[in-house]
Each structure stands twice: as C-alpha cells, then as structure tokens.
Amino acid sequence: MNRLKLPLAALALAPLLLPAPAAAEASLAAYGAVREGLLAVWDELPLTVEAATLSDGPATGFGQFTPRSSREFAPGETVNVYAELIGYGASETADGYYLRQLDADLTLLDAAGNVRASQPAFFTSSTKTRQRLLETWLSFTVTLSDFEPGEYRLHYVVHDRAGEKQTSFELPITLTPAPPAGG
Structure with a gap:
C-alpha cells in the first residue's frame, strides 16, 4: 500500500x-x-493563453461564448475572438486592492507572413479587485472590410503590465470574396 x-x-x-x-x-x-x-x-507561471478561439459573438463571461464553426468571414463581417489567460500578475494598491492591467496589440498577417495592418494597444483593461482573480477572459472584436479575399492570421501580443510579462497567439482566418452584385 x-x-x-x-x-x-x-x-x-x-x-x-x-x-x-x-x-x-x-x-x-x-x-x-x-x-x-x-x-x-x-506567480511563477509564464503569461499563457490557455484557450483562444473564434466565437459567434462577443463573450459575456469566463467560458461564456459560442465557438464559431468556421474561420471564413465575408467582407465587413465582425470577427470575434475569445481567449483565456493564466499567469498574469496583480499589483497591490495603497488602499488594499489588487490591480490587474492588460493590453494587447493586433497585427494582421497575410498568407506569406507579411504585415498587412497593425494596431498597438488594440485592447486595454484595468481591473481593481479585493481578491486576486484566477480566471480571466479576453474578448476581442475586429472588422476587416478593406482587405482582399484570402488567408490571413490574426496575431495578438498580450501584455501584462502588473506582472511585466507578455505572450502571443495567432488565429487563422479566411476572408471570402464579396457576393456578386444583385445575387
């Protein structure tokens, strides 16, 4: 035994x-x-994205999203991304709270890996809580109406300002041609 x-x-x-x-x-x-x-x-974990997926709309909470069944998007269609994050830090404030500070950069890469668009600080979040949070989700929304049909990758870099860490993740998407006029 x-x-x-x-x-x-x-x-x-x-x-x-x-x-x-x-x-x-x-x-x-x-x-x-x-x-x-x-x-x-x-506190010893690296900043890590545990789950990242395309979703059928903005998430409403941790684990509260509907996964998208396709990675294809029509011109002007909204792209929603859900991601869960672990290993982020929290700084203590003078008034006894914990402050979690996250931001993210977004880069659109074409099939060859060329940068087609980039937006630093695409997302920013600052959350003040009495207890350290151990569940965090991110919900990103973007519309890509000015790009040619084809294969692309959404490349996100997430910055943890409180923990001084960063991580990145990518999701492939396909932009489809516009439907024929009058069709």
Whole structure:
C-alpha cells in the first residue's frame, strides 16, 4: 500500500468525523491553504493563453461564448475572438486592492507572413479587485472590410503590465470574396 494513500484517505474522512461547524471551519482553512499554494504557483507561471478561439459573438463571461464553426468571414463581417489567460500578475494598491492591467496589440498577417495592418494597444483593461482573480477572459472584436479575399492570421501580443510579462497567439482566418452584385 502506498504510504500517501492512508494520510490522504484520513484527510478526506476527517471532515466527516467533525461536528458540522468544525467540518466547515476545517474545509475553509483547507481552502485557504490550497488557494495560497495556488497563488504561489501562479506567480511563477509564464503569461499563457490557455484557450483562444473564434466565437459567434462577443463573450459575456469566463467560458461564456459560442465557438464559431468556421474561420471564413465575408467582407465587413465582425470577427470575434475569445481567449483565456493564466499567469498574469496583480499589483497591490495603497488602499488594499489588487490591480490587474492588460493590453494587447493586433497585427494582421497575410498568407506569406507579411504585415498587412497593425494596431498597438488594440485592447486595454484595468481591473481593481479585493481578491486576486484566477480566471480571466479576453474578448476581442475586429472588422476587416478593406482587405482582399484570402488567408490571413490574426496575431495578438498580450501584455501584462502588473506582472511585466507578455505572450502571443495567432488565429487563422479566411476572408471570402464579396457576393456578386444583385445575387
């Protein structure tokens, strides 16, 4: 028998042996210890995009989006992007809050990798909270109406101003020809 299994099993059963208020208190203490450990690991993580996808509209919250089934866009059609981010920092403010500061640059690359358009600080966000957030989502919206049909890549560089980190990700898209006039 593995020596770790017995202590883990005993730890799992301990709340059952305690009166309800004591079990709740033990669970809250365990949660606090686990959260502190998670924050220590979090601070060592590189800034990372865990999920990035095209969506059928702007996201309304963390994990609250509809994935787009196609990467093709008609002229003037809005491109929506959803991304989840981990490893970002938060600076403490003098009034006891945590401040998360993110921004992103957008570059449109053609099939050959040539820059067709670029917009630094395409997105900026500053969030002030009482607790450090461990779930963050980004929702980007762009309309590409002045570009020829073809294969492109949306290249995003996300900057974490509080944690002094950055990361990047790309999503391929296809701009389709305009429908024939009168069709």
